[in-house]
Amino acid sequence: MRVQWLISGFVALTGPCIIWASCGRSVDRRVAGEAAGQVIYVDEVDDLIQNSLYEYLFAIFDARSIATNELINSRLLEIEARTRGLTIDSLLSIETARIGKVETKSKYIRDNALHGGVIEEKSPFKVHQPDSEIGKKILDNSYRKFLKVRFIETLRAKYKTKVLLARPQPPAIGLDDVRIYARGNENSKTCITIVSDFDCSACRRAYPEFRKVFERYRDQVRFEAVNLSQNVTWAILLAECAGEQGNFWNAYEALYSENYHRTDRDSLIRILGLNRNECIACLESSRMNSKITTSMAQLHSCGIEVTPTVLIDRRTYYGPLESGAIGRFLDDLLLQKQND
Template sequence: MQVMKFDMCYICLACFCIYVSGCERSNNRQIAGEVEGERIYLDEVDGMITNSLYEYLFAISETRIIAANELINLKVLKIEAGSRRISVDSLLSMEMRRISMQETKLKYIRDNALQGGVVDERNPFKLHPLDTPAGAEILNNSYQKFLRIRLVDELRVKYRARILLSRPQPPQVDLTNVTSHARGNLKALHSVTIVSDFDCPVCREAYPELSKLFERYSDHVRFEAISLSSSVTPPILFAECAAKQQKFWEVYGYLYGQKGYDFNIDSLIAQFELNREECKSCLESRDQHKIIETDMNRLRQVGIEVTPTVLIDHRVYHGPLTDKAIGRFLDDLFKETPNPGN
């Protein structure tokens, strides 16, 4: 019943998209409302909900991809078991035992830094030491799941399994006149743009995951950073002034990497070895303040108002802000349109 609900939702939204595109092609704009004789057109209404529409479509496509992967996993297990004339349960028992000889439980604990304990997915806020019954059970379940995944990954490669479902494409956001700072592969075909605010708690929580993403893909992706806040804050202003002395990324990493920081301009100037006079002049410059303010207004004009917002190839990404989730999205993107030379 739940699957049917998803399908109906997907069909309705898809029809809506077709209808919207049809309206845009029509010479006669459909009227959505009227105030004192002044018309409000349907394409104007649709423009306000574009990101919400694609967020729903993205969630539906992700659900389908998860289900498709699960079916593929079952299929490769059945094919392998059939080729050996044994049951799937026998295959799992035999092959997981083989993999455990190489990937031991001790190695699994070490590789995943579990020496201090494990958490139950149903209650992630409580740490269970490994020498407790609960901790031992959680560890064993997690380890068995790991072994199964390793086996399935081997079989997916062996039987050339792949997902052919494509994700919906949100509209590209025009960031041409917005100041950004780039690192990684500056000539890469693909880009990850992170719009964030140094004073945003969610941005701070996402920073470690986005840092891991950069470490994994810095050779293949252009990473861009843009600041957005309700006003020009001292940290944003300081980062932009540091950028004039090629110290933006050092300041960016410091401000997001600290649980709390003492925002003392003089000590920060000394810490990052900035030219004091140039930095002070920039911080006091009304022109610099105006540039940042203009950039943030431009972001709002193109529909970006929330931090953190991640864009991939200048299209808003609607998935989880984790290294693994965004990494999977990038890997799929590389298969469709690989970087030249990668």
């Protein structure tokens, strides 16, 4: 029902196709409505609701992914049971018992830190002791599911399973007039762009996750940083002026460190080893202020208003801002490019 609602809502909002306007997007001049003789075009509507549109698309994709994997698992169990002349229940009983000799319940409890308590799926906020009657029942059910998953993983490898659903493809965003700094594999055809603000609390919370992604993929992916704020802050100015001296990334790391708010400007200039006179002149320069303002205005014109925003291959990434989730997205993208 939820998937049907999402699809019907998505169709009602978008019509037969989505074509984006501005920032390198093609323009859809179909008429959506009229008011007092004024025409309202589809691209104007889409510009207002583009985030909602992609939330629907990704929700549909996630629902399809879950359903696809459930169907694959069911088919694999049927095939394996038929091949071995067993019922599915008998197959699962034999194989989970075999796996359970290695992946014992005590190991499962230890690996998942379940000594302190277990949680029932339908009551996720209540913890039960594993030696209580209900705790034992929850633990037994959880352990059986774990053994079944382990067996299905072996079947997926044996039968070379593939999930071929294509992720939704957000529109490409043009950043021609935006100030961008790059590191990692600068020749890579895959790039991740972090649009952030040193004074944004969400950016500071996300930064350690972004750092983990950089450390893991620095040899495979081009990493880009772009500054965005409501105003030209002194931190952004300092990073940009450090960039003028070829020292942007050291400034970037320093400004995201825990000590940033406890360090004054002169101390940061000294720590970063910048030419002080050149840096002060840059910080006080209307020219640099104007360049940053122009860059941020271009981001706003492309619909990038919030920080942090993550672009992958210049397309907005809508997944969790967590290193594991971003890593899985990059793994899929790199594999797809390799296969292509």
